[in-house]
Amino acid sequence: MLDKDQSYELIDFILDEAGDYQARVMITSRAEGLTRYANSEIHQNVFEDATSITITVTEEKKRSRVSTTVYDRDSLKEAVADAVQNLQFIPPGEKQPPAVDEPEEISADHYNPQLADKFGVDRRAEMLAECFDTLQQQQKASGKLTYQESNLAFGNSEGIKRFARGNQVNFSALVEVLGEGGGTGYAADTSTRPEDVNVLQTFGRAQKKAEMNRDREELEPGAYTVILEPLAVSNLLTYMAFTGFSAKSVQNQMSFLTGKQGEQVFDSRVNLVDDHTNENTVSLPFDFEGYPRQVVTLVEDGVVKNFIYDAMSAHKDGVQSTGHSVDMPQRGGMPLHMIMAGGQHSTGEIIANTDEGLLVTRFHYMNAINPRQSVLTGLTRDGVFKIEDGEITGAVKNMRFTESMLEAFCNVEAISSERERTPGFFGNYYVPALKIADFHFTGKTDA
Amino acid sequence: MKEKLSKVLDYLQDRGVDYADIRIHDISEEHISTENGMAQDLSTSRSRGYGIRVFIDGALGFAASQEFENMVKTADKALQIARATKKAQREPVRLAKKDAVVDHYETPVQIDPFEVSRQEKLDLLFAAEDEMRKNAELFRTKGTMDFRREDKVFADTDGSYINQTLYESGGGIQAFAAGKDGMQTRSFPNSFRGNFATAGYEFVKDLQLVENAARIGEEAAQLLTAQECPSGKFDLVIDGSQLALQIHESVGHPIEMDRVLGHEAGYAGESFLNPDMVGFAYGSEHVNIVADATVPGGLGTFGYDDEGVPAQKVEIITEGEFRNFLTSRDTAPVVGQESNGTARADGWGRIPIVRMTNINLLPGDKDFDELIAGIENGLYLHTNKSWSIDDRRLNFQFACEVAYEIKEGKLTGKIYKDPIYTGITPEFWNACDGVATEEHWQMFGTPNCGKGEPSQVAHVGHGAAPARFRNVKVGVKDVR
Numbered sequence: 001m002l003d004k005d006q007s008y009e010l011i012d013f014i015l016d017e018a019g020d021y022q023a024r025v026m027i028t029s030r031a032e033g034l035t036r037y038a039n040s041e042i043h044q045n046v047f048e049d050a051t052s053i054t055i056t057v058t059e060e061k062k063r064s065r066v067s068t069t070v071y072d073r074d075s076l077k078e079a080v081a082d083a084v085q086n087l088q089f090i091p092p093g094e095k096q097p098p099a100v101d102e103p104e105e106i107s108a109d110h111y112n113p114q115l116a117d118k119f120g121v122d123r124r125a126e127m128l129a130e131c132f133d134t135l136q137q138q139q140k141a142s143g144k145l146t147y148q149e150s151n152l153a154f155g156n157s158e159g160i161k162r163f164a165r166g167n168q169v170n171f172s173a174l175v176e177v178l179g180e181g182g183g184t185g186y187a188a189d190t191s192t193r194p195e196d197v198n199v200l201q202t203f204g205r206a207q208k209k210a211e212m213n214r215d216r217e218e219l220e221p222g223a224y225t226v227i228l229e230p231l232a233v234s235n236l237l238t239y240m241a242f243t244g245f246s247a248k249s250v251q252n253q254m255s256f257l258t259g260k261q262g263e264q265v266f267d268s269r270v271n272l273v274d275d276h277t278n279e280n281t282v283s284l285p286f287d288f289e290g291y292p293r294q295v296v297t298l299v300e301d302g303v304v305k306n307f308i309y310d311a312m313s314a315h316k317d318g319v320q321s322t323g324h325s326v327d328m329p330q331r332g333g334m335p336l337h338m339i340m341a342g343g344q345h346s347t348g349e350i351i352a353n354t355d356e357g358l359l360v361t362r363f364h365y366m367n368a369i370n371p372r373q374s375v376l377t378g379l380t381r382d383g384v385f386k387i388e389d390g391e392i393t394g395a396v397k398n399m400r401f402t403e404s405m406l407e408a409f410c411n412v413e414a415i416s417s418e419r420e421r422t423p424g425f426f427g428n429y430y431v432p433a434l435k436i437a438d439f440h441f442t443g444k445t446d447a
Numbered sequence: 448m449k450e451k452l453s454k455v456l457d458y459l460q461d462r463g464v465d466y467a468d469i470r471i472h473d474i475s476e477e478h479i480s481t482e483n484g485m486a487q488d489l490s491t492s493r494s495r496g497y498g499i500r501v502f503i504d505g506a507l508g509f510a511a512s513q514e515f516e517n518m519v520k521t522a523d524k525a526l527q528i529a530r531a532t533k534k535a536q537r538e539p540v541r542l543a544k545k546d547a548v549v550d551h552y553e554t555p556v557q558i559d560p561f562e563v564s565r566q567e568k569l570d571l572l573f574a575a576e577d578e579m580r581k582n583a584e585l586f587r588t589k590g591t592m593d594f595r596r597e598d599k600v601f602a603d604t605d606g607s608y609i610n611q612t613l614y615e616s617g618g619g620i621q622a623f624a625a626g627k628d629g630m631q632t633r634s635f636p637n638s639f640r641g642n643f644a645t646a647g648y649e650f651v652k653d654l655q656l657v658e659n660a661a662r663i664g665e666e667a668a669q670l671l672t673a674q675e676c677p678s679g680k681f682d683l684v685i686d687g688s689q690l691a692l693q694i695h696e697s698v699g700h701p702i703e704m705d706r707v708l709g710h711e712a713g714y715a716g717e718s719f720l721n722p723d724m725v726g727f728a729y730g731s732e733h734v735n736i737v738a739d740a741t742v743p744g745g746l747g748t749f750g751y752d753d754e755g756v757p758a759q760k761v762e763i764i765t766e767g768e769f770r771n772f773l774t775s776r777d778t779a780p781v782v783g784q785e786s787n788g789t790a791r792a793d794g795w796g797r798i799p800i801v802r803m804t805n806i807n808l809l810p811g812d813k814d815f816d817e818l819i820a821g822i823e824n825g826l827y828l829h830t831n832k833s834w835s836i837d838d839r840r841l842n843f844q845f846a847c848e849v850a851y852e853i854k855e856g857k858l859t860g861k862i863y864k865d866p867i868y869t870g871i872t873p874e875f876w877n878a879c880d881g882v883a884t885e886e887h888w889q890m891f892g893t894p895n896c897g898k899g900e901p902s903q904v905a906h907v908g909h910g911a912a913p914a915r916f917r918n919v920k921v922g923v924k925d926v927r
Contacts, residue, residue: 033528034901038710041537045528046509048796048901050496065490069513079493086489089566091573093485121527125534132535142713144900174713221926253586253625329488330480364716367833369846369867372629377844379837381716400835400842400869402923442923443869445842 001029002051004107004163007153010071014055015157017080021087022099024156026054026288026327031149035124038142040132042125054288054327057083058099061092097315100290101158108285110166110192111149118194119147119169131173131203138179139207143172145199154290162286168192170423171199173206174382183216183395185209186361186382188231190421190428192282209361213383216395218444225357225413226439227350227387233340233431234422235363236376237272240405241335242425243371245274245298246324247307247317248332256374256406257304264302267412269343272299274308274324274335280421280430281337286323293323298335308333326426336427343415347433350414352390354435359385359392363401374405379445400443411437452602455518459501460604462526466542467501468603469518470753472795477594479565481572483587489565496795499525505539506532511796543779543786545756547606552750554614555743556647560594563648568592571656572620578660579622583668586625591640592618592651593894595906599753607755615746615906617643617892618651620660622667631670631864633663633848637688638831643892643906644744666849669862676850676863678922682825683868684818684915689847690808691891691909692831697872698729698736699803699907701840702763702771703789704778706801714900716838719872720769722782727769730876733914735809736764738773740788745805745908746892749791753799756788763806767877775801793903800899805890807910811882818881818915820856826921827851827858827913828866844869844923868921875916883912 002010011025029051036044053076054067064086066079117123124145135141147169154162172188187205191197228236240256249255257265274296276283285293289311297305309317310325310333324333351359366378377400384396416433423429452469459467473495480488496513499522508529512521572590579588595615602608619641621634636642636654644650685693700706701718709717720727740748740758749758754776762770772782775790778801790799819827830848837843850866852859870878888910896905 032901035531036713036900037535038712039537039708042532042535043507043540043710044509044798045507045532046511046798046901047524047528048511050511050513050796052494062486063489065488067490067492069494069496082491086491086565089564089569090486090489091569093487121531122534125531129535140709142709144713146900172713176712253630364838365835367835369833370629370865377833377835379835379842381838398837400837400844402844402867402926440923440926442926443842443844445837445839447837447839447841
């Protein structure tokens with residue numbers, strides 16, 4: 001991995017090579033140890049140390065980009081020359097936005113040495129062995145325990161410098177009860193703080209859920225009241241973020257929020273903010289274009305308030321970038337740290353107040369059928385439970401949903417007070433459980 | 448390099464490994480995209496590094512780095528990881544036997560795509576964009592091209608030393624029409640960046656992007672005012688490009704032996720198949736599917752997999768009967784076989800896992816018109832728009848860009864927007880009652896197959912011709 005000084009030295013070299021051209025450099029250094037297990041044993045155990053450098057060179061209406069993992073001086077010279085050469089034959093396009101020019105430096109060190117001590121490769125194996133020891137004879141387990149360190153550095157021709165250092169742990173457990181009527185349970189956690197991640201406890205949650213998920217009843221497709229646990233809520237938000245919360249998606253008329261800014265679109269209890277400063281997210285204080293990451297209120301009391309921007313989409317709307325570039329110009333940025341406000345009642349109380357409904361653990365293999373209407377599809381996985389007269393009365397076989405999120409988030413009936421850290425496409429979210437009426441299941445499975 | 452790798456492998460053998468291999472990948476990519484007549488993105492990338500995989504007493508350790516001067520340090524890391532694996536491993540991994548091979552393989556190309564000027568590539572996309580807008584009012588047009596060259600070296604403690612150079616080329620166009628009620632898209636020759644092959648620039652020239660652009664633009668505009676596709680049970684003809692993804696999701700993934708054995712249970716899921724299901728009635732007698740890593744141009748075509756096993760052609764489904772799984776060296780022994788050469792990694796930083804090669808539905812004996820003629824009231828579905836399938840690969844749902852109405856054995860010329868069809872894998876393949884002839888058969892490249900943790904993206908291929916399926920559920924609006 002490249003540290004701050006090494007990264008800044010390379011950035012200065014590249015910017016020197018770019019000469020009079022406007023240039024920016026992003027260096028991503030990441031070391032990840034991933035211990036993966038299946039059939040209650042470690043089957044894949046890997047480590048990767050990778051550094052990638054992305055060089056973007058712009059002229060007034062032109063931009064070209066080169067990325068490389070080969071960063072000896074000669075190779076970097078070639079990379080810069082390639083980027084500059086491309087500008088010569090790219091026809092003028094859209095006017096490029098101005099480069100970020102303040103503040104001069106952002107430097108953030110969120111590295112936690114205790115996390116590194118607690119989740120080294122030997123300790124990961126030992127923790128998993130302890131988990132496997134708790135399995136009953138008819139149970140088997142799969143999942144992963146990952147420890148990751150990352151350094152991100154940025155610089156541009158305006159003399160701007162950025163650096164962020166951090167580490168995090170991700171754990172997931174899927175426990176299956178074997179034999180007739182058996183099912184699966186799932187639990188996961190992610191954090192930058194060692195005290196947050198209790199591997200044995202999370203593993204136990206998956207075990208408990210698997211034991212509950214026995215002798216599943218088959219239900220017919222139709223509209224049901226659902227209580228979506230935080231993982232399932234996170235699954236929906238991930239696709240909503242991918243298709244709808246960026247200004248670029250609105251500009252392209254692909255977003256389900258096209259023409260709806262300022263309107264009441266969701267239930268008035270829905271509040272959603274992208275907040276990298278929240279202690280339950282993995283903070284990244286700047287984006288891939290060097291812009292300081294802003295805290296952006298996306299939805300307030302059900303009203304669509306703001307969209308997130310990268311530099312180009314902001315330039316087009318005549319506003320400042322909100323610092324949400326993920327270096328995918330076609331996406332125009334992504335909210336990486338979505339925080340949904342909690343409600344007044346615990347999940348247990350919400351279940352107790354439900355006459356008839358289904359408790360859903362999470363969704364699998366989702367996709368957007370119609371981004372403009374935010375119609376998503378996917379399947380339930382690792383636990384759907386029937387609620388009758390305020391109590392969980394049994395397990396239900398997995399079903400396929402096909403639903404517009406514009407309707408689902410209007411039909412919110414309750415929001416849990418507890419929230420969980422959940423994974424997103426990048427980064428992680430912090431979200432509650434949601435009770436939603438008239439959620440449409442359109443297909444069933446025999447599992 | 449051979450000598451350097453040999454020294455590291457000797458070093459590992461001296462430390463008691465059962466087996467070790469080293470892979471070096473040097474990948475160069477070029478991506479060009481245009482949008483609304485302007486260059487949207489012109490980017491190149493290079494990724495070079497190596498991965499060292501070791502087994503000690505049947506326990507796996509893998510470490511990857513781009514620091515070539517630190518190979519021994521990386522080897523030590525792999526050893527440390529393998530020793531850690533042993534702390535929570537019940538059964539040692541057994542690797543299927545293979546021959547030691549010293550060889551070189553290179554994708555045959557007529558025109559090296561990296562020798563073609565970027566100007567020429569941009570001009571072709573701009574010309575296609577102009578054509579799309581020629582007769583249609585469009586909100587947005589897009590064009591993309593992608594090129595890839597991968598130089599790989601594989602060396603192992605069995606004595607193999609294999610060099611491969613793989614080329615890929617691909618491209619496509621998209622037309623977007625927007626109105627107050629929404630947005631409609633048509634893509635050519637396929638959605639999600641077009642079509643791809645292991646080939647040179649000649650493949651992109653042969654795509655005929657410009658020649659097909661006006662039609663695509665017009666269809667996108669027509670879709671905007673088209674009726675929504677009805678819901679119900681219909682007889683369908685599904686075009687080759689959509690069928691390619693259907694094969695991918697409902698045949699390619701379930702036959703991966705690592706999924707069958709539960710290796711992917713924690714993430715992508717397992718399979719409805721188990722090792723005892725060879726002989727299972729997967730489909731009707733019209734369904735003949737092979738895994739063929741040798742077919743010229745297939746995106747999943749190569750010389751050797753990333754365990755040094757030669758590319759092979761394997762029967763998967765013959766006249767509807769399931770015959771073989773896709774296997775790697777660590778999964779094949781479970782069914783008493785040797786690997787059929789499908790273990791691939793998406794770069795130097797990942798371990799090889801079971802991946803599709805080219806999973807091809809073989810051509811049938813029906814002319815396209817004959818397929819249509821056999822339908823009283825049905826739909827011809829074209830070009831994928833979205834996909835989803837459960838974790839055992841049974842319950843699928845696909846959306847397509849367009850449905851063409853079929854009445855009394857003829858295409859009426861009427862089109863519907865937003866068609867969706869859904870089903871259960873074996874029921875669907877058993878409902879196939881005809882596949883079009885070789886004349887209509889085509890290879891499609893899928894460059895975005897995700898699997899594994901850490902995530903890996905494989906480039907795979909699917910050959911298909913339009914095929915007919917009876918009584919398939921279309922739409923979801925009738926479920927309220």
